[in-house]
Amino acid sequence: MNLIIVTSIHSDLFYHPCVFYNICMFRYLIVIFILLLPGACLGLALQTIQSTPAYTPAYSPPVATVIPARPTPTIYFAPTPTQQAATPAPTAGITPASPSESFTVLYHPDDVLYQGDQVSIEVVSPPNLNLKDSSLTVRVDPPDGLNLDPVNFGGWGIQGRNEATLLWAWDTRNLDPGTHTLAFSVQPQGIEWTDQVSLLPSSDLPPDQADAQWATTQTQCCTVYYITNTASERDLSTLTSLIDEQAQLSIDKMGASFTQPITITILPRLLGHGGFTSSEISVSYLDRNYAANSWTMVVHHEMLHVIDGYLGGDFRPTIFVEGLAVYMAGGHYKPEPLIPRAAALLEGYLDWYLPLKALADDFYASQHEIGYLEGASLIEYMVNIYGWDAFSAFYRDIHIEEGESQSTAIDAALKAHFSTTFDQLEQVFLSALSEEPNTTAWVEDVRLTVTFFDTMRRYQQILDPSAYFRTAWLLDNQAMRERGIVADYLRHPDTPNNLALETLFITASQQISARQFTDASQTLLVISLILDAFEQGNPEPFLVSALAADYLSISANLQQQGYEVQTIRIDENIATADVTSPSGLDLINLTLQRRDGQWLLSP
Numbered sequence: 001m002n003l004i005i006v007t008s009i010h011s012d013l014f015y016h017p018c019v020f021y022n023i024c025m026f027r028y029l030i031v032i033f034i035l036l037l038p039g040a041c042l043g044l045a046l047q048t049i050q051s052t053p054a055y056t057p058a059y060s061p062p063v064a065t066v067i068p069a070r071p072t073p074t075i076y077f078a079p080t081p082t083q084q085a086a087t088p089a090p091t092a093g094i095t096p097a098s099p100s101e102s103f104t105v106l107y108h109p110d111d112v113l114y115q116g117d118q119v120s121i122e123v124v125s126p127p128n129l130n131l132k133d134s135s136l137t138v139r140v141d142p143p144d145g146l147n148l149d150p151v152n153f154g155g156w157g158i159q160g161r162n163e164a165t166l167l168w169a170w171d172t173r174n175l176d177p178g179t180h181t182l183a184f185s186v187q188p189q190g191i192e193w194t195d196q197v198s199l200l201p202s203s204d205l206p207p208d209q210a211d212a213q214w215a216t217t218q219t220q221c222c223t224v225y226y227i228t229n230t231a232s233e234r235d236l237s238t239l240t241s242l243i244d245e246q247a248q249l250s251i252d253k254m255g256a257s258f259t260q261p262i263t264i265t266i267l268p269r270l271l272g273h274g275g276f277t278s279s280e281i282s283v284s285y286l287d288r289n290y291a292a293n294s295w296t297m298v299v300h301h302e303m304l305h306v307i308d309g310y311l312g313g314d315f316r317p318t319i320f321v322e323g324l325a326v327y328m329a330g331g332h333y334k335p336e337p338l339i340p341r342a343a344a345l346l347e348g349y350l351d352w353y354l355p356l357k358a359l360a361d362d363f364y365a366s367q368h369e370i371g372y373l374e375g376a377s378l379i380e381y382m383v384n385i386y387g388w389d390a391f392s393a394f395y396r397d398i399h400i401e402e403g404e405s406q407s408t409a410i411d412a413a414l415k416a417h418f419s420t421t422f423d424q425l426e427q428v429f430l431s432a433l434s435e436e437p438n439t440t441a442w443v444e445d446v447r448l449t450v451t452f453f454d455t456m457r458r459y460q461q462i463l464d465p466s467a468y469f470r471t472a473w474l475l476d477n478q479a480m481r482e483r484g485i486v487a488d489y490l491r492h493p494d495t496p497n498n499l500a501l502e503t504l505f506i507t508a509s510q511q512i513s514a515r516q517f518t519d520a521s522q523t524l525l526v527i528s529l530i531l532d533a534f535e536q537g538n539p540e541p542f543l544v545s546a547l548a549a550d551y552l553s554i555s556a557n558l559q560q561q562g563y564e565v566q567t568i569r570i571d572e573n574i575a576t577a578d579v580t581s582p583s584g585l586d587l588i589n590l591t592l593q594r595r596d597g598q599w600l601l602s603p
């Protein structure tokens, strides 16, 4: 099969049997600074992420090359390659530019490690360091412990982040709980350092996680895998009905005689924007889905990718692959008109339009929602002009030479099929958009959709980095099932900070859906201010606003009482919250009252 493309509502990911990032908030999210090249500029390993919606006409995505700031200590290593001494960083986040380079070490599963975990370790290369042919070795509890199998540095995820990934390499089943030492060695550079890692006793594992395991069910269209003791198990009959409906709908729309079995894995945590497709589909389903998109749309989008892949084509450019799924689904995260929303990107409205050639050549690094919207509305325009059959014949007949850009391949196919160039197509497309009469009505929706997801990805990069789509910790699901591993998908950052921010996102999404745009803007601004505060090392990031402080207080209060908050709604001194408890999967609605500045559960 040609593409390993994993697409998602939103992202096509290279489905490696392993993926990226993780940050263990309570653990060592260790950023190790090693001075390697005297005189070479480090740049900021933890660079400032652009503060939200300060959009400029030529949209510059705030999802640049960011290594997340940690709320945990940053450890600096002295300039010599074999150094072990660590000096606490003056602040937790941004580090001074200096002639140094940095490695970032990330552990999986997220959150905390328990005795018995199959631990994965990512060692992310410093920027601008050539580690081609370099390898990483990790020794556990030196000098007597075992070496983990060495791995080479290589690209990871659609971002192609250069890192060494030890997937499920550290088997802790026969280790004692407590602190263990890991000694890292990068060769042939001779860079070495050590790290301390804590394993909690396996008896501390929450019972619902300890009992969780893979399960499967067969529907008309699909083999569905899920993890027990999760919301997907609770709602399984609804989900499988939706899956069958969306599969049939997708097949009907694509006109395909598609009868192949489809494998769907339901993930209990959010990864990316909630959906990926490679040889199988992975979709997130959880109560606190802070991407707040329609599960039906996500499933439909990913189904369309599967059928699109089945229909084939020599080379399917990414802008059309993603554009087709959005076009066919009738929207990206929700049902929505495409051309009027794309017209809102033009000068005179948002002025966020991205030129098509550049977009086609660097699709996933471009602003996500704008790229998908432009791809989908371009297809709608072409189908309107040429008809579906002609568009489909063109799309399935694109070819690319080695080293050729995607836009060049598109250009050649356009000439062959429609006697036009990519530039000419763009000009008539822009002209059609500019004549769209219903644009103004969609400006705020587009603006807030873009702002929402930019802010959400920024949150992921800072506080839930395993979820960030370009480096998501999306694994080989089949291998996980064979090994009986569920923790990588079950565990995720779960501090009151995460709970408060994720519930704020859900509130912002509900406000956008209700077209309460002023309220939504305010909520997203509050989230941005909190994220700014995290990056600045502010010890009390939720004191940036009363709303932020309320969400944190409620989240922390409910967590202390054994509940996991899923949504929060505040009306002055009364709050309602949907929660789950360890004793059951059902959602419970609780009411809290503010008394003397404290949020207390109503009797």
Ligand SMILES: [Zn+2]
Binding pocket: 007, 008, 009, 010, 011, 012, 301, 305, 321, 322, 325
């Ligand atoms: Zn997609």
